[in-house]
Amino acid sequence: MALQTLTETRSAVLDADHPAIVLEQVNLAFDEKVILRDVSFSLLPGHTKIILGASGSGKSTILKLILGLLKPDGGRIHVNGERVDTMSERELMAVRADLGMVFQEGALFDSLTVAENVGYKLYEETDLPLEEVRTRVEEVLGFVRLEEFIDRRPSELSGGQRRRVAIARAMAAKPGILLYDEATTGLDPITATTVDEEMVKLRDLEDVSSIIVTHQLRDAFFVAEHEAIRDRQGVRIERADAAKADEAEFIMLREGVIAFEGNAAELRASHDEYIRSFLS
Numbered sequence: 001m002a003l004q005t006l007t008e009t010r011s012a013v014l015d016a017d018h019p020a021i022v023l024e025q026v027n028l029a030f031d032e033k034v035i036l037r038d039v040s041f042s043l044l045p046g047h048t049k050i051i052l053g054a055s056g057s058g059k060s061t062i063l064k065l066i067l068g069l070l071k072p073d074g075g076r077i078h079v080n081g082e083r084v085d086t087m088s089e090r091e092l093m094a095v096r097a098d099l100g101m102v103f104q105e106g107a108l109f110d111s112l113t114v115a116e117n118v119g120y121k122l123y124e125e126t127d128l129p130l131e132e133v134r135t136r137v138e139e140v141l142g143f144v145r146l147e148e149f150i151d152r153r154p155s156e157l158s159g160g161q162r163r164r165v166a167i168a169r170a171m172a173a174k175p176g177i178l179l180y181d182e183a184t185t186g187l188d189p190i191t192a193t194t195v196d197e198e199m200v201k202l203r204d205l206e207d208v209s210s211i212i213v214t215h216q217l218r219d220a221f222f223v224a225e226h227e228a229i230r231d232r233q234g235v236r237i238e239r240a241d242a243a244k245a246d247e248a249e250f251i252m253l254r255e256g257v258i259a260f261e262g263n264a265a266e267l268r269a270s271h272d273e274y275i276r277s278f279l280s
Contacts, residue, residue: 020080020176021042022041023076025038026076028070028256029073035058038075041261048203050249052250052252053252053254066084102179114154115151118169160187164195167199180212180213183195192216193219217279
């Protein structure tokens with residue numbers, strides 16, 4: 001079953017020209033160690049930003065700042081037009097309602113079934129009747145092609161299936177923005193591709209804005225250069241044309257500083273030594 005279009009469920013819809021996320025000259029340091037320096041970028045609704053960089057370059061820290069889990073030392077962060085870096089924890093709860101997070105290891109509760117994991121936020125943070133939660137859980141598990149595993153435990157699933165359950169859980173509350181933190185790490189290439197396909201489907205079929213943090217170039221380029229198409233035969237993933245591929249933008253971090261920002265073709269064509277070394 002196709003999910004209800006996200007733009008039909010949000011109380012306020014951002015114009016396509018108004019960014020879903022904006023970072024302006026963001027700085028962060030822990031004691032004497034600089035984590036991020038003058039980081040600025042924006043993410044348009046329905047688009048993808050892919051953040052690359054070596055371990056310790058500050059990639060995952062950006063996600064924590066967007067979620068409000070960390071506060072910057074300087075600069076401004078806006079999510080859906082709201083400045084979040086000055087918000088209290090209570091104020092952040094409303095902003096986080098439109099943010100979904102997929103962690104590196106999936107972070108599922110082993111003691112709960114797949115259905116209970118996916119519906120956890122709906123059970124805990126909404127007053128939806130149990131039958132409506134179950135219906136929504138069935139919807140999102142159908143979207144990630146795992147509806148037959150609804151009553152199993154995470155321990156009964158493969159690594160790739162657990163990551164797809166994590167994606168289903170992140171999208172259950174119909175967020176407009178999804179943040180992926182190394183979502184394919186530790187998976188073999190074939191399994192990782194199944195996770196990449198879900199990211200593509202959410203972007204192209206549900207208009208989800210996404211930031212993907214990864215050091216896996218294979219997955220980064222797959223998401224950037226493929227698109228999801230729904231027709232009478234169902235949903236298929238195809239190689240995107242140049243215009244579509246250009247919509248996915250890459251950021252390369254080097255020791256907390258943006259060393260590159262552009263599309264896949266521009267990244268491949270870069271002559272910067274650091275970038276060439278990373279791509280090799």
